Amino acid sequence: MTSVPVGSDPVQEVGIVASGDVVKARQIIRTLAQQSRLSLVDQTKLVTAASELARNTVVYGGGGTMRACVARDGAKVGVWVQFTDQGQGIPDLELALTDGWSSGKGMGLGLSGARRLVDEFDLRSAAGEGTTVTVVKWVR
Amino acid sequence: MAGADMAQRLVQLLTDQRDAFVEQWVDTVVRSLRGRITEAELRRELTELYGAVLEALASGGLAPRAEHFAEVRSLLVELSRNRARQGFSPTETAISVFSLKEVLEPVLSGENDDIRAYLQFSRLLDDLGLFTVEEHGRTREEIISVQAEQLLELSTPVVKLWDGVVGVPLVGTLDSARTQVVMEKLLQSLIDSNSTHAIIDITGVPAVDTQVAQHLLKTVVAARMMGAECTISGIRPQIAQTIVTLGIEFGDIPTKATLSDALRHALAQRAAAGQAGGLL
Amino acid sequence: MTERVPVLKIGDVLLVSIQVDLEDQMVLDLQEDLSDRIVATGARGVVIDISALEIVDSFVGRMLATIASISRLLGAETVVVGMRPAVAMTLVELGLSLGGVRTALNLEQGLGYLNSARDKQLGVPGFTAGSPDTGAETR
Incomplete structure (x- = not known):
């Protein structure tokens, strides 16, 4: 799932650098969520997850990119989103996904919270090598 | 005999005896469905399908998943959906396609070319038949998921x-x-x-x-x-x-x-x- | 240069109606503006209307909790009103419970709550002069 499922719509790519880009990311994801006909609650969950991850990219990753598209896998339709940064990375993935953990100021809900809001969640990172988070929300 | 010639032979055969073939086809299918669908409706469906198959054969040969079979496929989708909704089994649905073979069988001469053409045609019909089974299944799944949703709605009044x-x-x-x-x-x-x-x-x-x-x-x-x-x-x-x-x-x-x-x-x-x- | 969320004063209540998708800077500005206005106006209550917000992420959620704490220190009670169902369900899943933040279904009920809270404090039941009618009492 770290690559776009074959047969998906074209991928949009946008830089997530300043905090204003978080709003832009939310708008793009909302449009895709509507296109893929996610239910209102699922749209809200996905956009919220994207907002958390986009902010992580800006705050902890020092900026990066978001790639997103309407994903199609057989009969399933959904939205695929990937955030990539070249920041300092996360040394301990398991710890990072624990509720309440945070390397910066905040409540530490970003990663673990976002994971609960989506159907598929993949986190890849190593200290000094940046971070890639990929999420998918499928239409039920 | 090349593929195009075989298609040509089939087109000729199917065109020459069009009315008789359609009549026999309708007859066979009506029997298999045991009166649960009116003959008039069936005749309309099969005549249309026959025409579409003939046209596809004439325009582009025997590859059933190719572009020129789009019309045939969309007719089959409609047919499968209707059958599934009316409660026919996948077999009863697919038989509508397969029985066209039976119709064609007796009119063939024993010549090699004819046999080869028939085998090709039969393979085509197998493929189209499987397609109807697939569509039938898909429609069933849709019906189930719609019902599951309705059940959700029904069971949660506020x-x-x-x-x-x-x-x-x-x-x-x-x-x-x-x-x-x-x-x-x-x-x-x-x-x-x-x-x-x-x-x-x-x-x-x-x-x-x-x-x-x-x-x-x-x-x-x-x-x-x-x-x-x-x-x-x-x-x-x-x-x-x-x-x-x-x-x-x-x-x-x-x-x-x-x-x-x-x-x-x-x-x-x-x-x-x-x-x-x-x-x- | 960024937009600012307007803070309106009605009687002794400050009303903040968030109508746009919030940029992080706007959230921080709002926090500051509101603290200043509470002190300047001596407001006893703050109502934050989020009915137009399509999402509330942990950043905005945290802001709401912070504003509630700050205004409590300054002697005003905060009520967050109009949260959409989808937003509430998402916040639960996110693990954010907005503990310590008073909420109400809509503006009317939020103002009604602030009024009755103040009446209790003053020991004057039903005293509503100088502030908008709560609606709840007139039904």
Whole structure:
């Protein structure tokens, strides 16, 4: 799932650098969520997850990119989103996904919270090598 | 004999005896469906399909998944869907296609070319037949998922119990898909009816395990965040025992044995908060 | 240069109605503006209307909790009103419970709550002069 499922719509790519880009990311994801006909609650969950991850990219990753598209896998339709940064990375993935953990100021809900809001969640990172988070929300 | 020639031979055959073939085809299929579909309707369907197959053969040969068979496929989709909705089995659906073979069989001369052409045609029909089975299955799945959705809708009514109090009588098992629907309906009804209290009655829930409790808790917390209080009622003695045995914590969520207790509690709370309390 | 969320004063209540998708900077500005206005006006209550917000993420959620704490220190009570069902369900899943933040279904109920809270404090039941009618009491 770290690559776009074959047969998906074209991928949009946008830089997530300043905090204003978080709003832009939310708008793009909302449009895709509507296109893929996610239910209102699922749209809200996905956009919220994207907002958390986009902010992580800006705050902890020092900026990066978001790639997103309407994903199609057989009969399933959904939205695929990937955030990539070249920041300092996360040394301990398991710890990072624990509720309440945070390397910066905040409540530490970003990663673990976002994971609960989506159907598929993949986190890849190593200290000094940046971070890639990929999420998918499928239409039920 | 090349592919194009075979197609040519078939087209010629199918064109020459068009009316007779269609007639026999309709006959065979009608028998297999045992009168559950009118002959007129079937004739219309098959005549159209016959025409489309003929045209596809004439225009581009024998590859059934190719572009020029689009028209045939869309007719088959329609046919399969109708059959599936009318309750015909996949076999009964596919037979409509396969029986065209039987029609063609007796008119062939014993020549090699004819046999080869027939085999090719038969392979084409096999493929189209399988296609109808696939479509039949897909339609069935659609019907099932629509029904599952309707069941969700049916089983989660939200009723107004009093001014400012709504009730949700839950019946059946609570899984996460249903919880989301129940939650959404409950929370929306709080807004629509301007209700500050909701009573979730679980008399009809057969078992409460940690997961169900988790779902109930989430609903209550969400309602609270919107500014409404929830009470859980209808906790039967066995359920109360299970809850305690499993060590499930409902936290500070008020729970009551019966709906009327819960309603009294909600009205008392509304009165205490200076909201219109009705009879109290 | 960024937009600012307007803070309106009605009687002794400050009303904040968030109508746009919030940029992080706007959230921080609002926090600051509101603290200043509470002190300047001596407001006793703050109502934050989020009914137009399609999402509330942990950043905005945290802001709401912070504003509630700050205004409590300054002697005003905060009520967050109009949260959408989908937003509430998402916040639960996110693990954010907005503990310590008072909420109400809509503006009317939020103002009603602030009024009755103040009446209790003053020991004058039903005293509503100088502030908007709560609606709840007139039904």
